[in-house]
Amino acid sequence: MAKDLKEFIRNVPDFPKRGIVFRDITTLIGNGDKFKHVIDEFTKRYKQKHIDYIVSVESRGFIFGSALAYTLGAGLVPVRKKGKLPYDTHSATYNLEYGQDTLEIHKDAFEKGKKILILDDLLATGGTTCAAIDLVEKLGGEPVEAAFVIELEFLKGRDKIKNIPVFSLIKYDKE
Amino acid sequence: MAKDLKEFIRNVPDFPKRGIVFRDITTLIGNGDKFKHVIDEFTKRYKQKHIDYIVSVESRGFIFGSALAYTLGAGLVPVRKKGKLPYDTHSATYNLEYGQDTLEIHKDAFEKGKKILILDDLLATGGTTCAAIDLVEKLGGEPVEAAFVIELEFLKGRDKIKNIPVFSLIKYDKE
Numbered sequence: 407m408a409k410d411l412k413e414f415i416r417n418v419p420d421f422p423k424r425g426i427v428f429r430d431i432t433t434l435i436g437n438g439d440k441f442k443h444v445i446d447e448f449t450k451r452y453k454q455k456h457i458d459y460i461v462s463v464e465s466r467g468f469i470f471g472s473a474l475a476y477t478l479g480a481g482l483v484p485v486r487k488k489g490k491l492p493y494d495t496h497s498a499t500y501n502l503e504y505g506q507d508t509l510e511i512h513k514d515a516f517e518k519g520k521k522i523l524i525l526d527d528l529l530a531t532g533g534t535t536c537a538a539i540d541l542v543e544k545l546g547g548e549p550v551e552a553a554f555v556i557e558l559e560f561l562k563g564r565d566k567i568k569n570i571p572v573f574s575l576i577k578y579d580k581e
Numbered sequence: 582m583a584k585d586l587k588e589f590i591r592n593v594p595d596f597p598k599r600g601i602v603f604r605d606i607t608t609l610i611g612n613g614d615k616f617k618h619v620i621d622e623f624t625k626r627y628k629q630k631h632i633d634y635i636v637s638v639e640s641r642g643f644i645f646g647s648a649l650a651y652t653l654g655a656g657l658v659p660v661r662k663k664g665k666l667p668y669d670t671h672s673a674t675y676n677l678e679y680g681q682d683t684l685e686i687h688k689d690a691f692e693k694g695k696k697i698l699i700l701d702d703l704l705a706t707g708g709t710t711c712a713a714i715d716l717v718e719k720l721g722g723e724p725v726e727a728a729f730v731i732e733l734e735f736l737k738g739r740d741k742i743k744n745i746p747v748f749s750l751i752k753y754d755k756e
Contacts (some may be wrong), residue, residue, distance in 0.1 A: 411710045416668065417668075418667040418668055421667040422667070426666045430667050430668060432658070432659060432666065432667075432668070432687055432690070435647070435650070435656065435657045435659075436634070436656040436657065436658055436690060436691070437656055438633075438650065438653075438654045438655045438656045439654070441647075441650060441651065441656065441657060442651055442654060443650050458613075459611070464640045465639045465640030465643055465661075466643075468640055468641075468643040468644050468647065469643050469647045469657065469659070470647070471644070472610070472616075472643065472644045472647050473611070473647045473648045473650070473651040474621050474650070475613065475616060476616065476617055476648040476651060476652070477651070478613075479613045479614070479617060481611040481612055481616065482610045482611065482616060482644065483607070483611055484607060484610075484644070486640075491607065492591075492593040492596040492603045492605050492607075493591065493593055493605060493607070494599070507756045510639065511608055515607070516611070545715045578599060
């Protein structure tokens with residue numbers, strides 16, 4: 407299944423910069439059958455897990471998070487770049503290759519003790535996901551799992567995500 | 582129905598700047614039942630229209646576009662800010678209150694003659710939507726309708742969108 411899905415990911419060399427092979431999901435989501443298949447796979451995995459909310463990071467994360475929120479009947483909670491959310495927020499700062507970035511979540515996004523699935527398109531170094539977990543925990547949520555469409559295994563992001571299970575549909579073991 | 586949904590939109594005064602009342606959808610999408618209801622309303626409207634692709638603008642547009650792509654079995658085509666899409670793109674520039682912005686679409690996102698639904702969270706002045714329609718037409722697509730969760734009627738964006746029908750679920754007739 408994963409192998410089949412991989413055929414629908416486009417490999418774009420030297421994006422966003424020289425030496426990086428970008429795994430482009432637009433060719434996957436542009437295919438209605440394959441997009442549905444991806445969402446159905448996640449739905450099968452999580453439908454018995456009583457997920458209350460899906461937390462997704464802008465903006466590609468929204469693409470998978472919202473369709474899964476729909477199939478699970480869960481709420482969707484957006485984690486966004488600094489300054490984008492209009493109400494009171496918690497923030498978490500994480501390191502990029504050069505410099506830092508800050509993500510935010512609404513303070514009233516969900517109540518304490520709620521079961522949270524973190525869903526994003528890509529697991530690379532894991533920095534974004536750790537920031538998202540940090541935000542979920544600041545609100546007293548219980549992160550059940552961190553799930554990804556694509557995992558770049560050679561970047562070892564999985565090792566950075568402590569205490570919660572990690573699941574990915576499509577894995578790349580080298581660039 | 583729209584009245585009921587309006588209760589789940591949070592009004593945030595003075596965001597993003599003084600004098601603007603921001604209509605915050607995070608309280609709507611954070612409610613699994615209400616989010617599902619919104620998507621089901623759009624699904625009812627479009628399921629017999631043979632939509633091939635949904636074109637949505639980043640990033641809040643993705644939240645509604647992807648769930649609807651799932652229910653309709655359509656492909657999702659993202660329209661993004663300049664430089665975000667990795668492959669060959671067409672671009673369209675539109676005017677903001679101060680300055681301009683540029684949106685892009687992948688040149689190979691869909692084939693000529695395909696039926697396209699443009700779906701976004703908000704219809705304000707219509708500039709973004711006109712740029713999205715322009716991009717769809719550059720690819721030879723047939724825009725069937727432009728649909729929105731929220732329409733700010735007093736900004737008259739609807740008058741700017743020529744030749745294709747406009748539909749919105751929730752309307753505000755004044756700020």
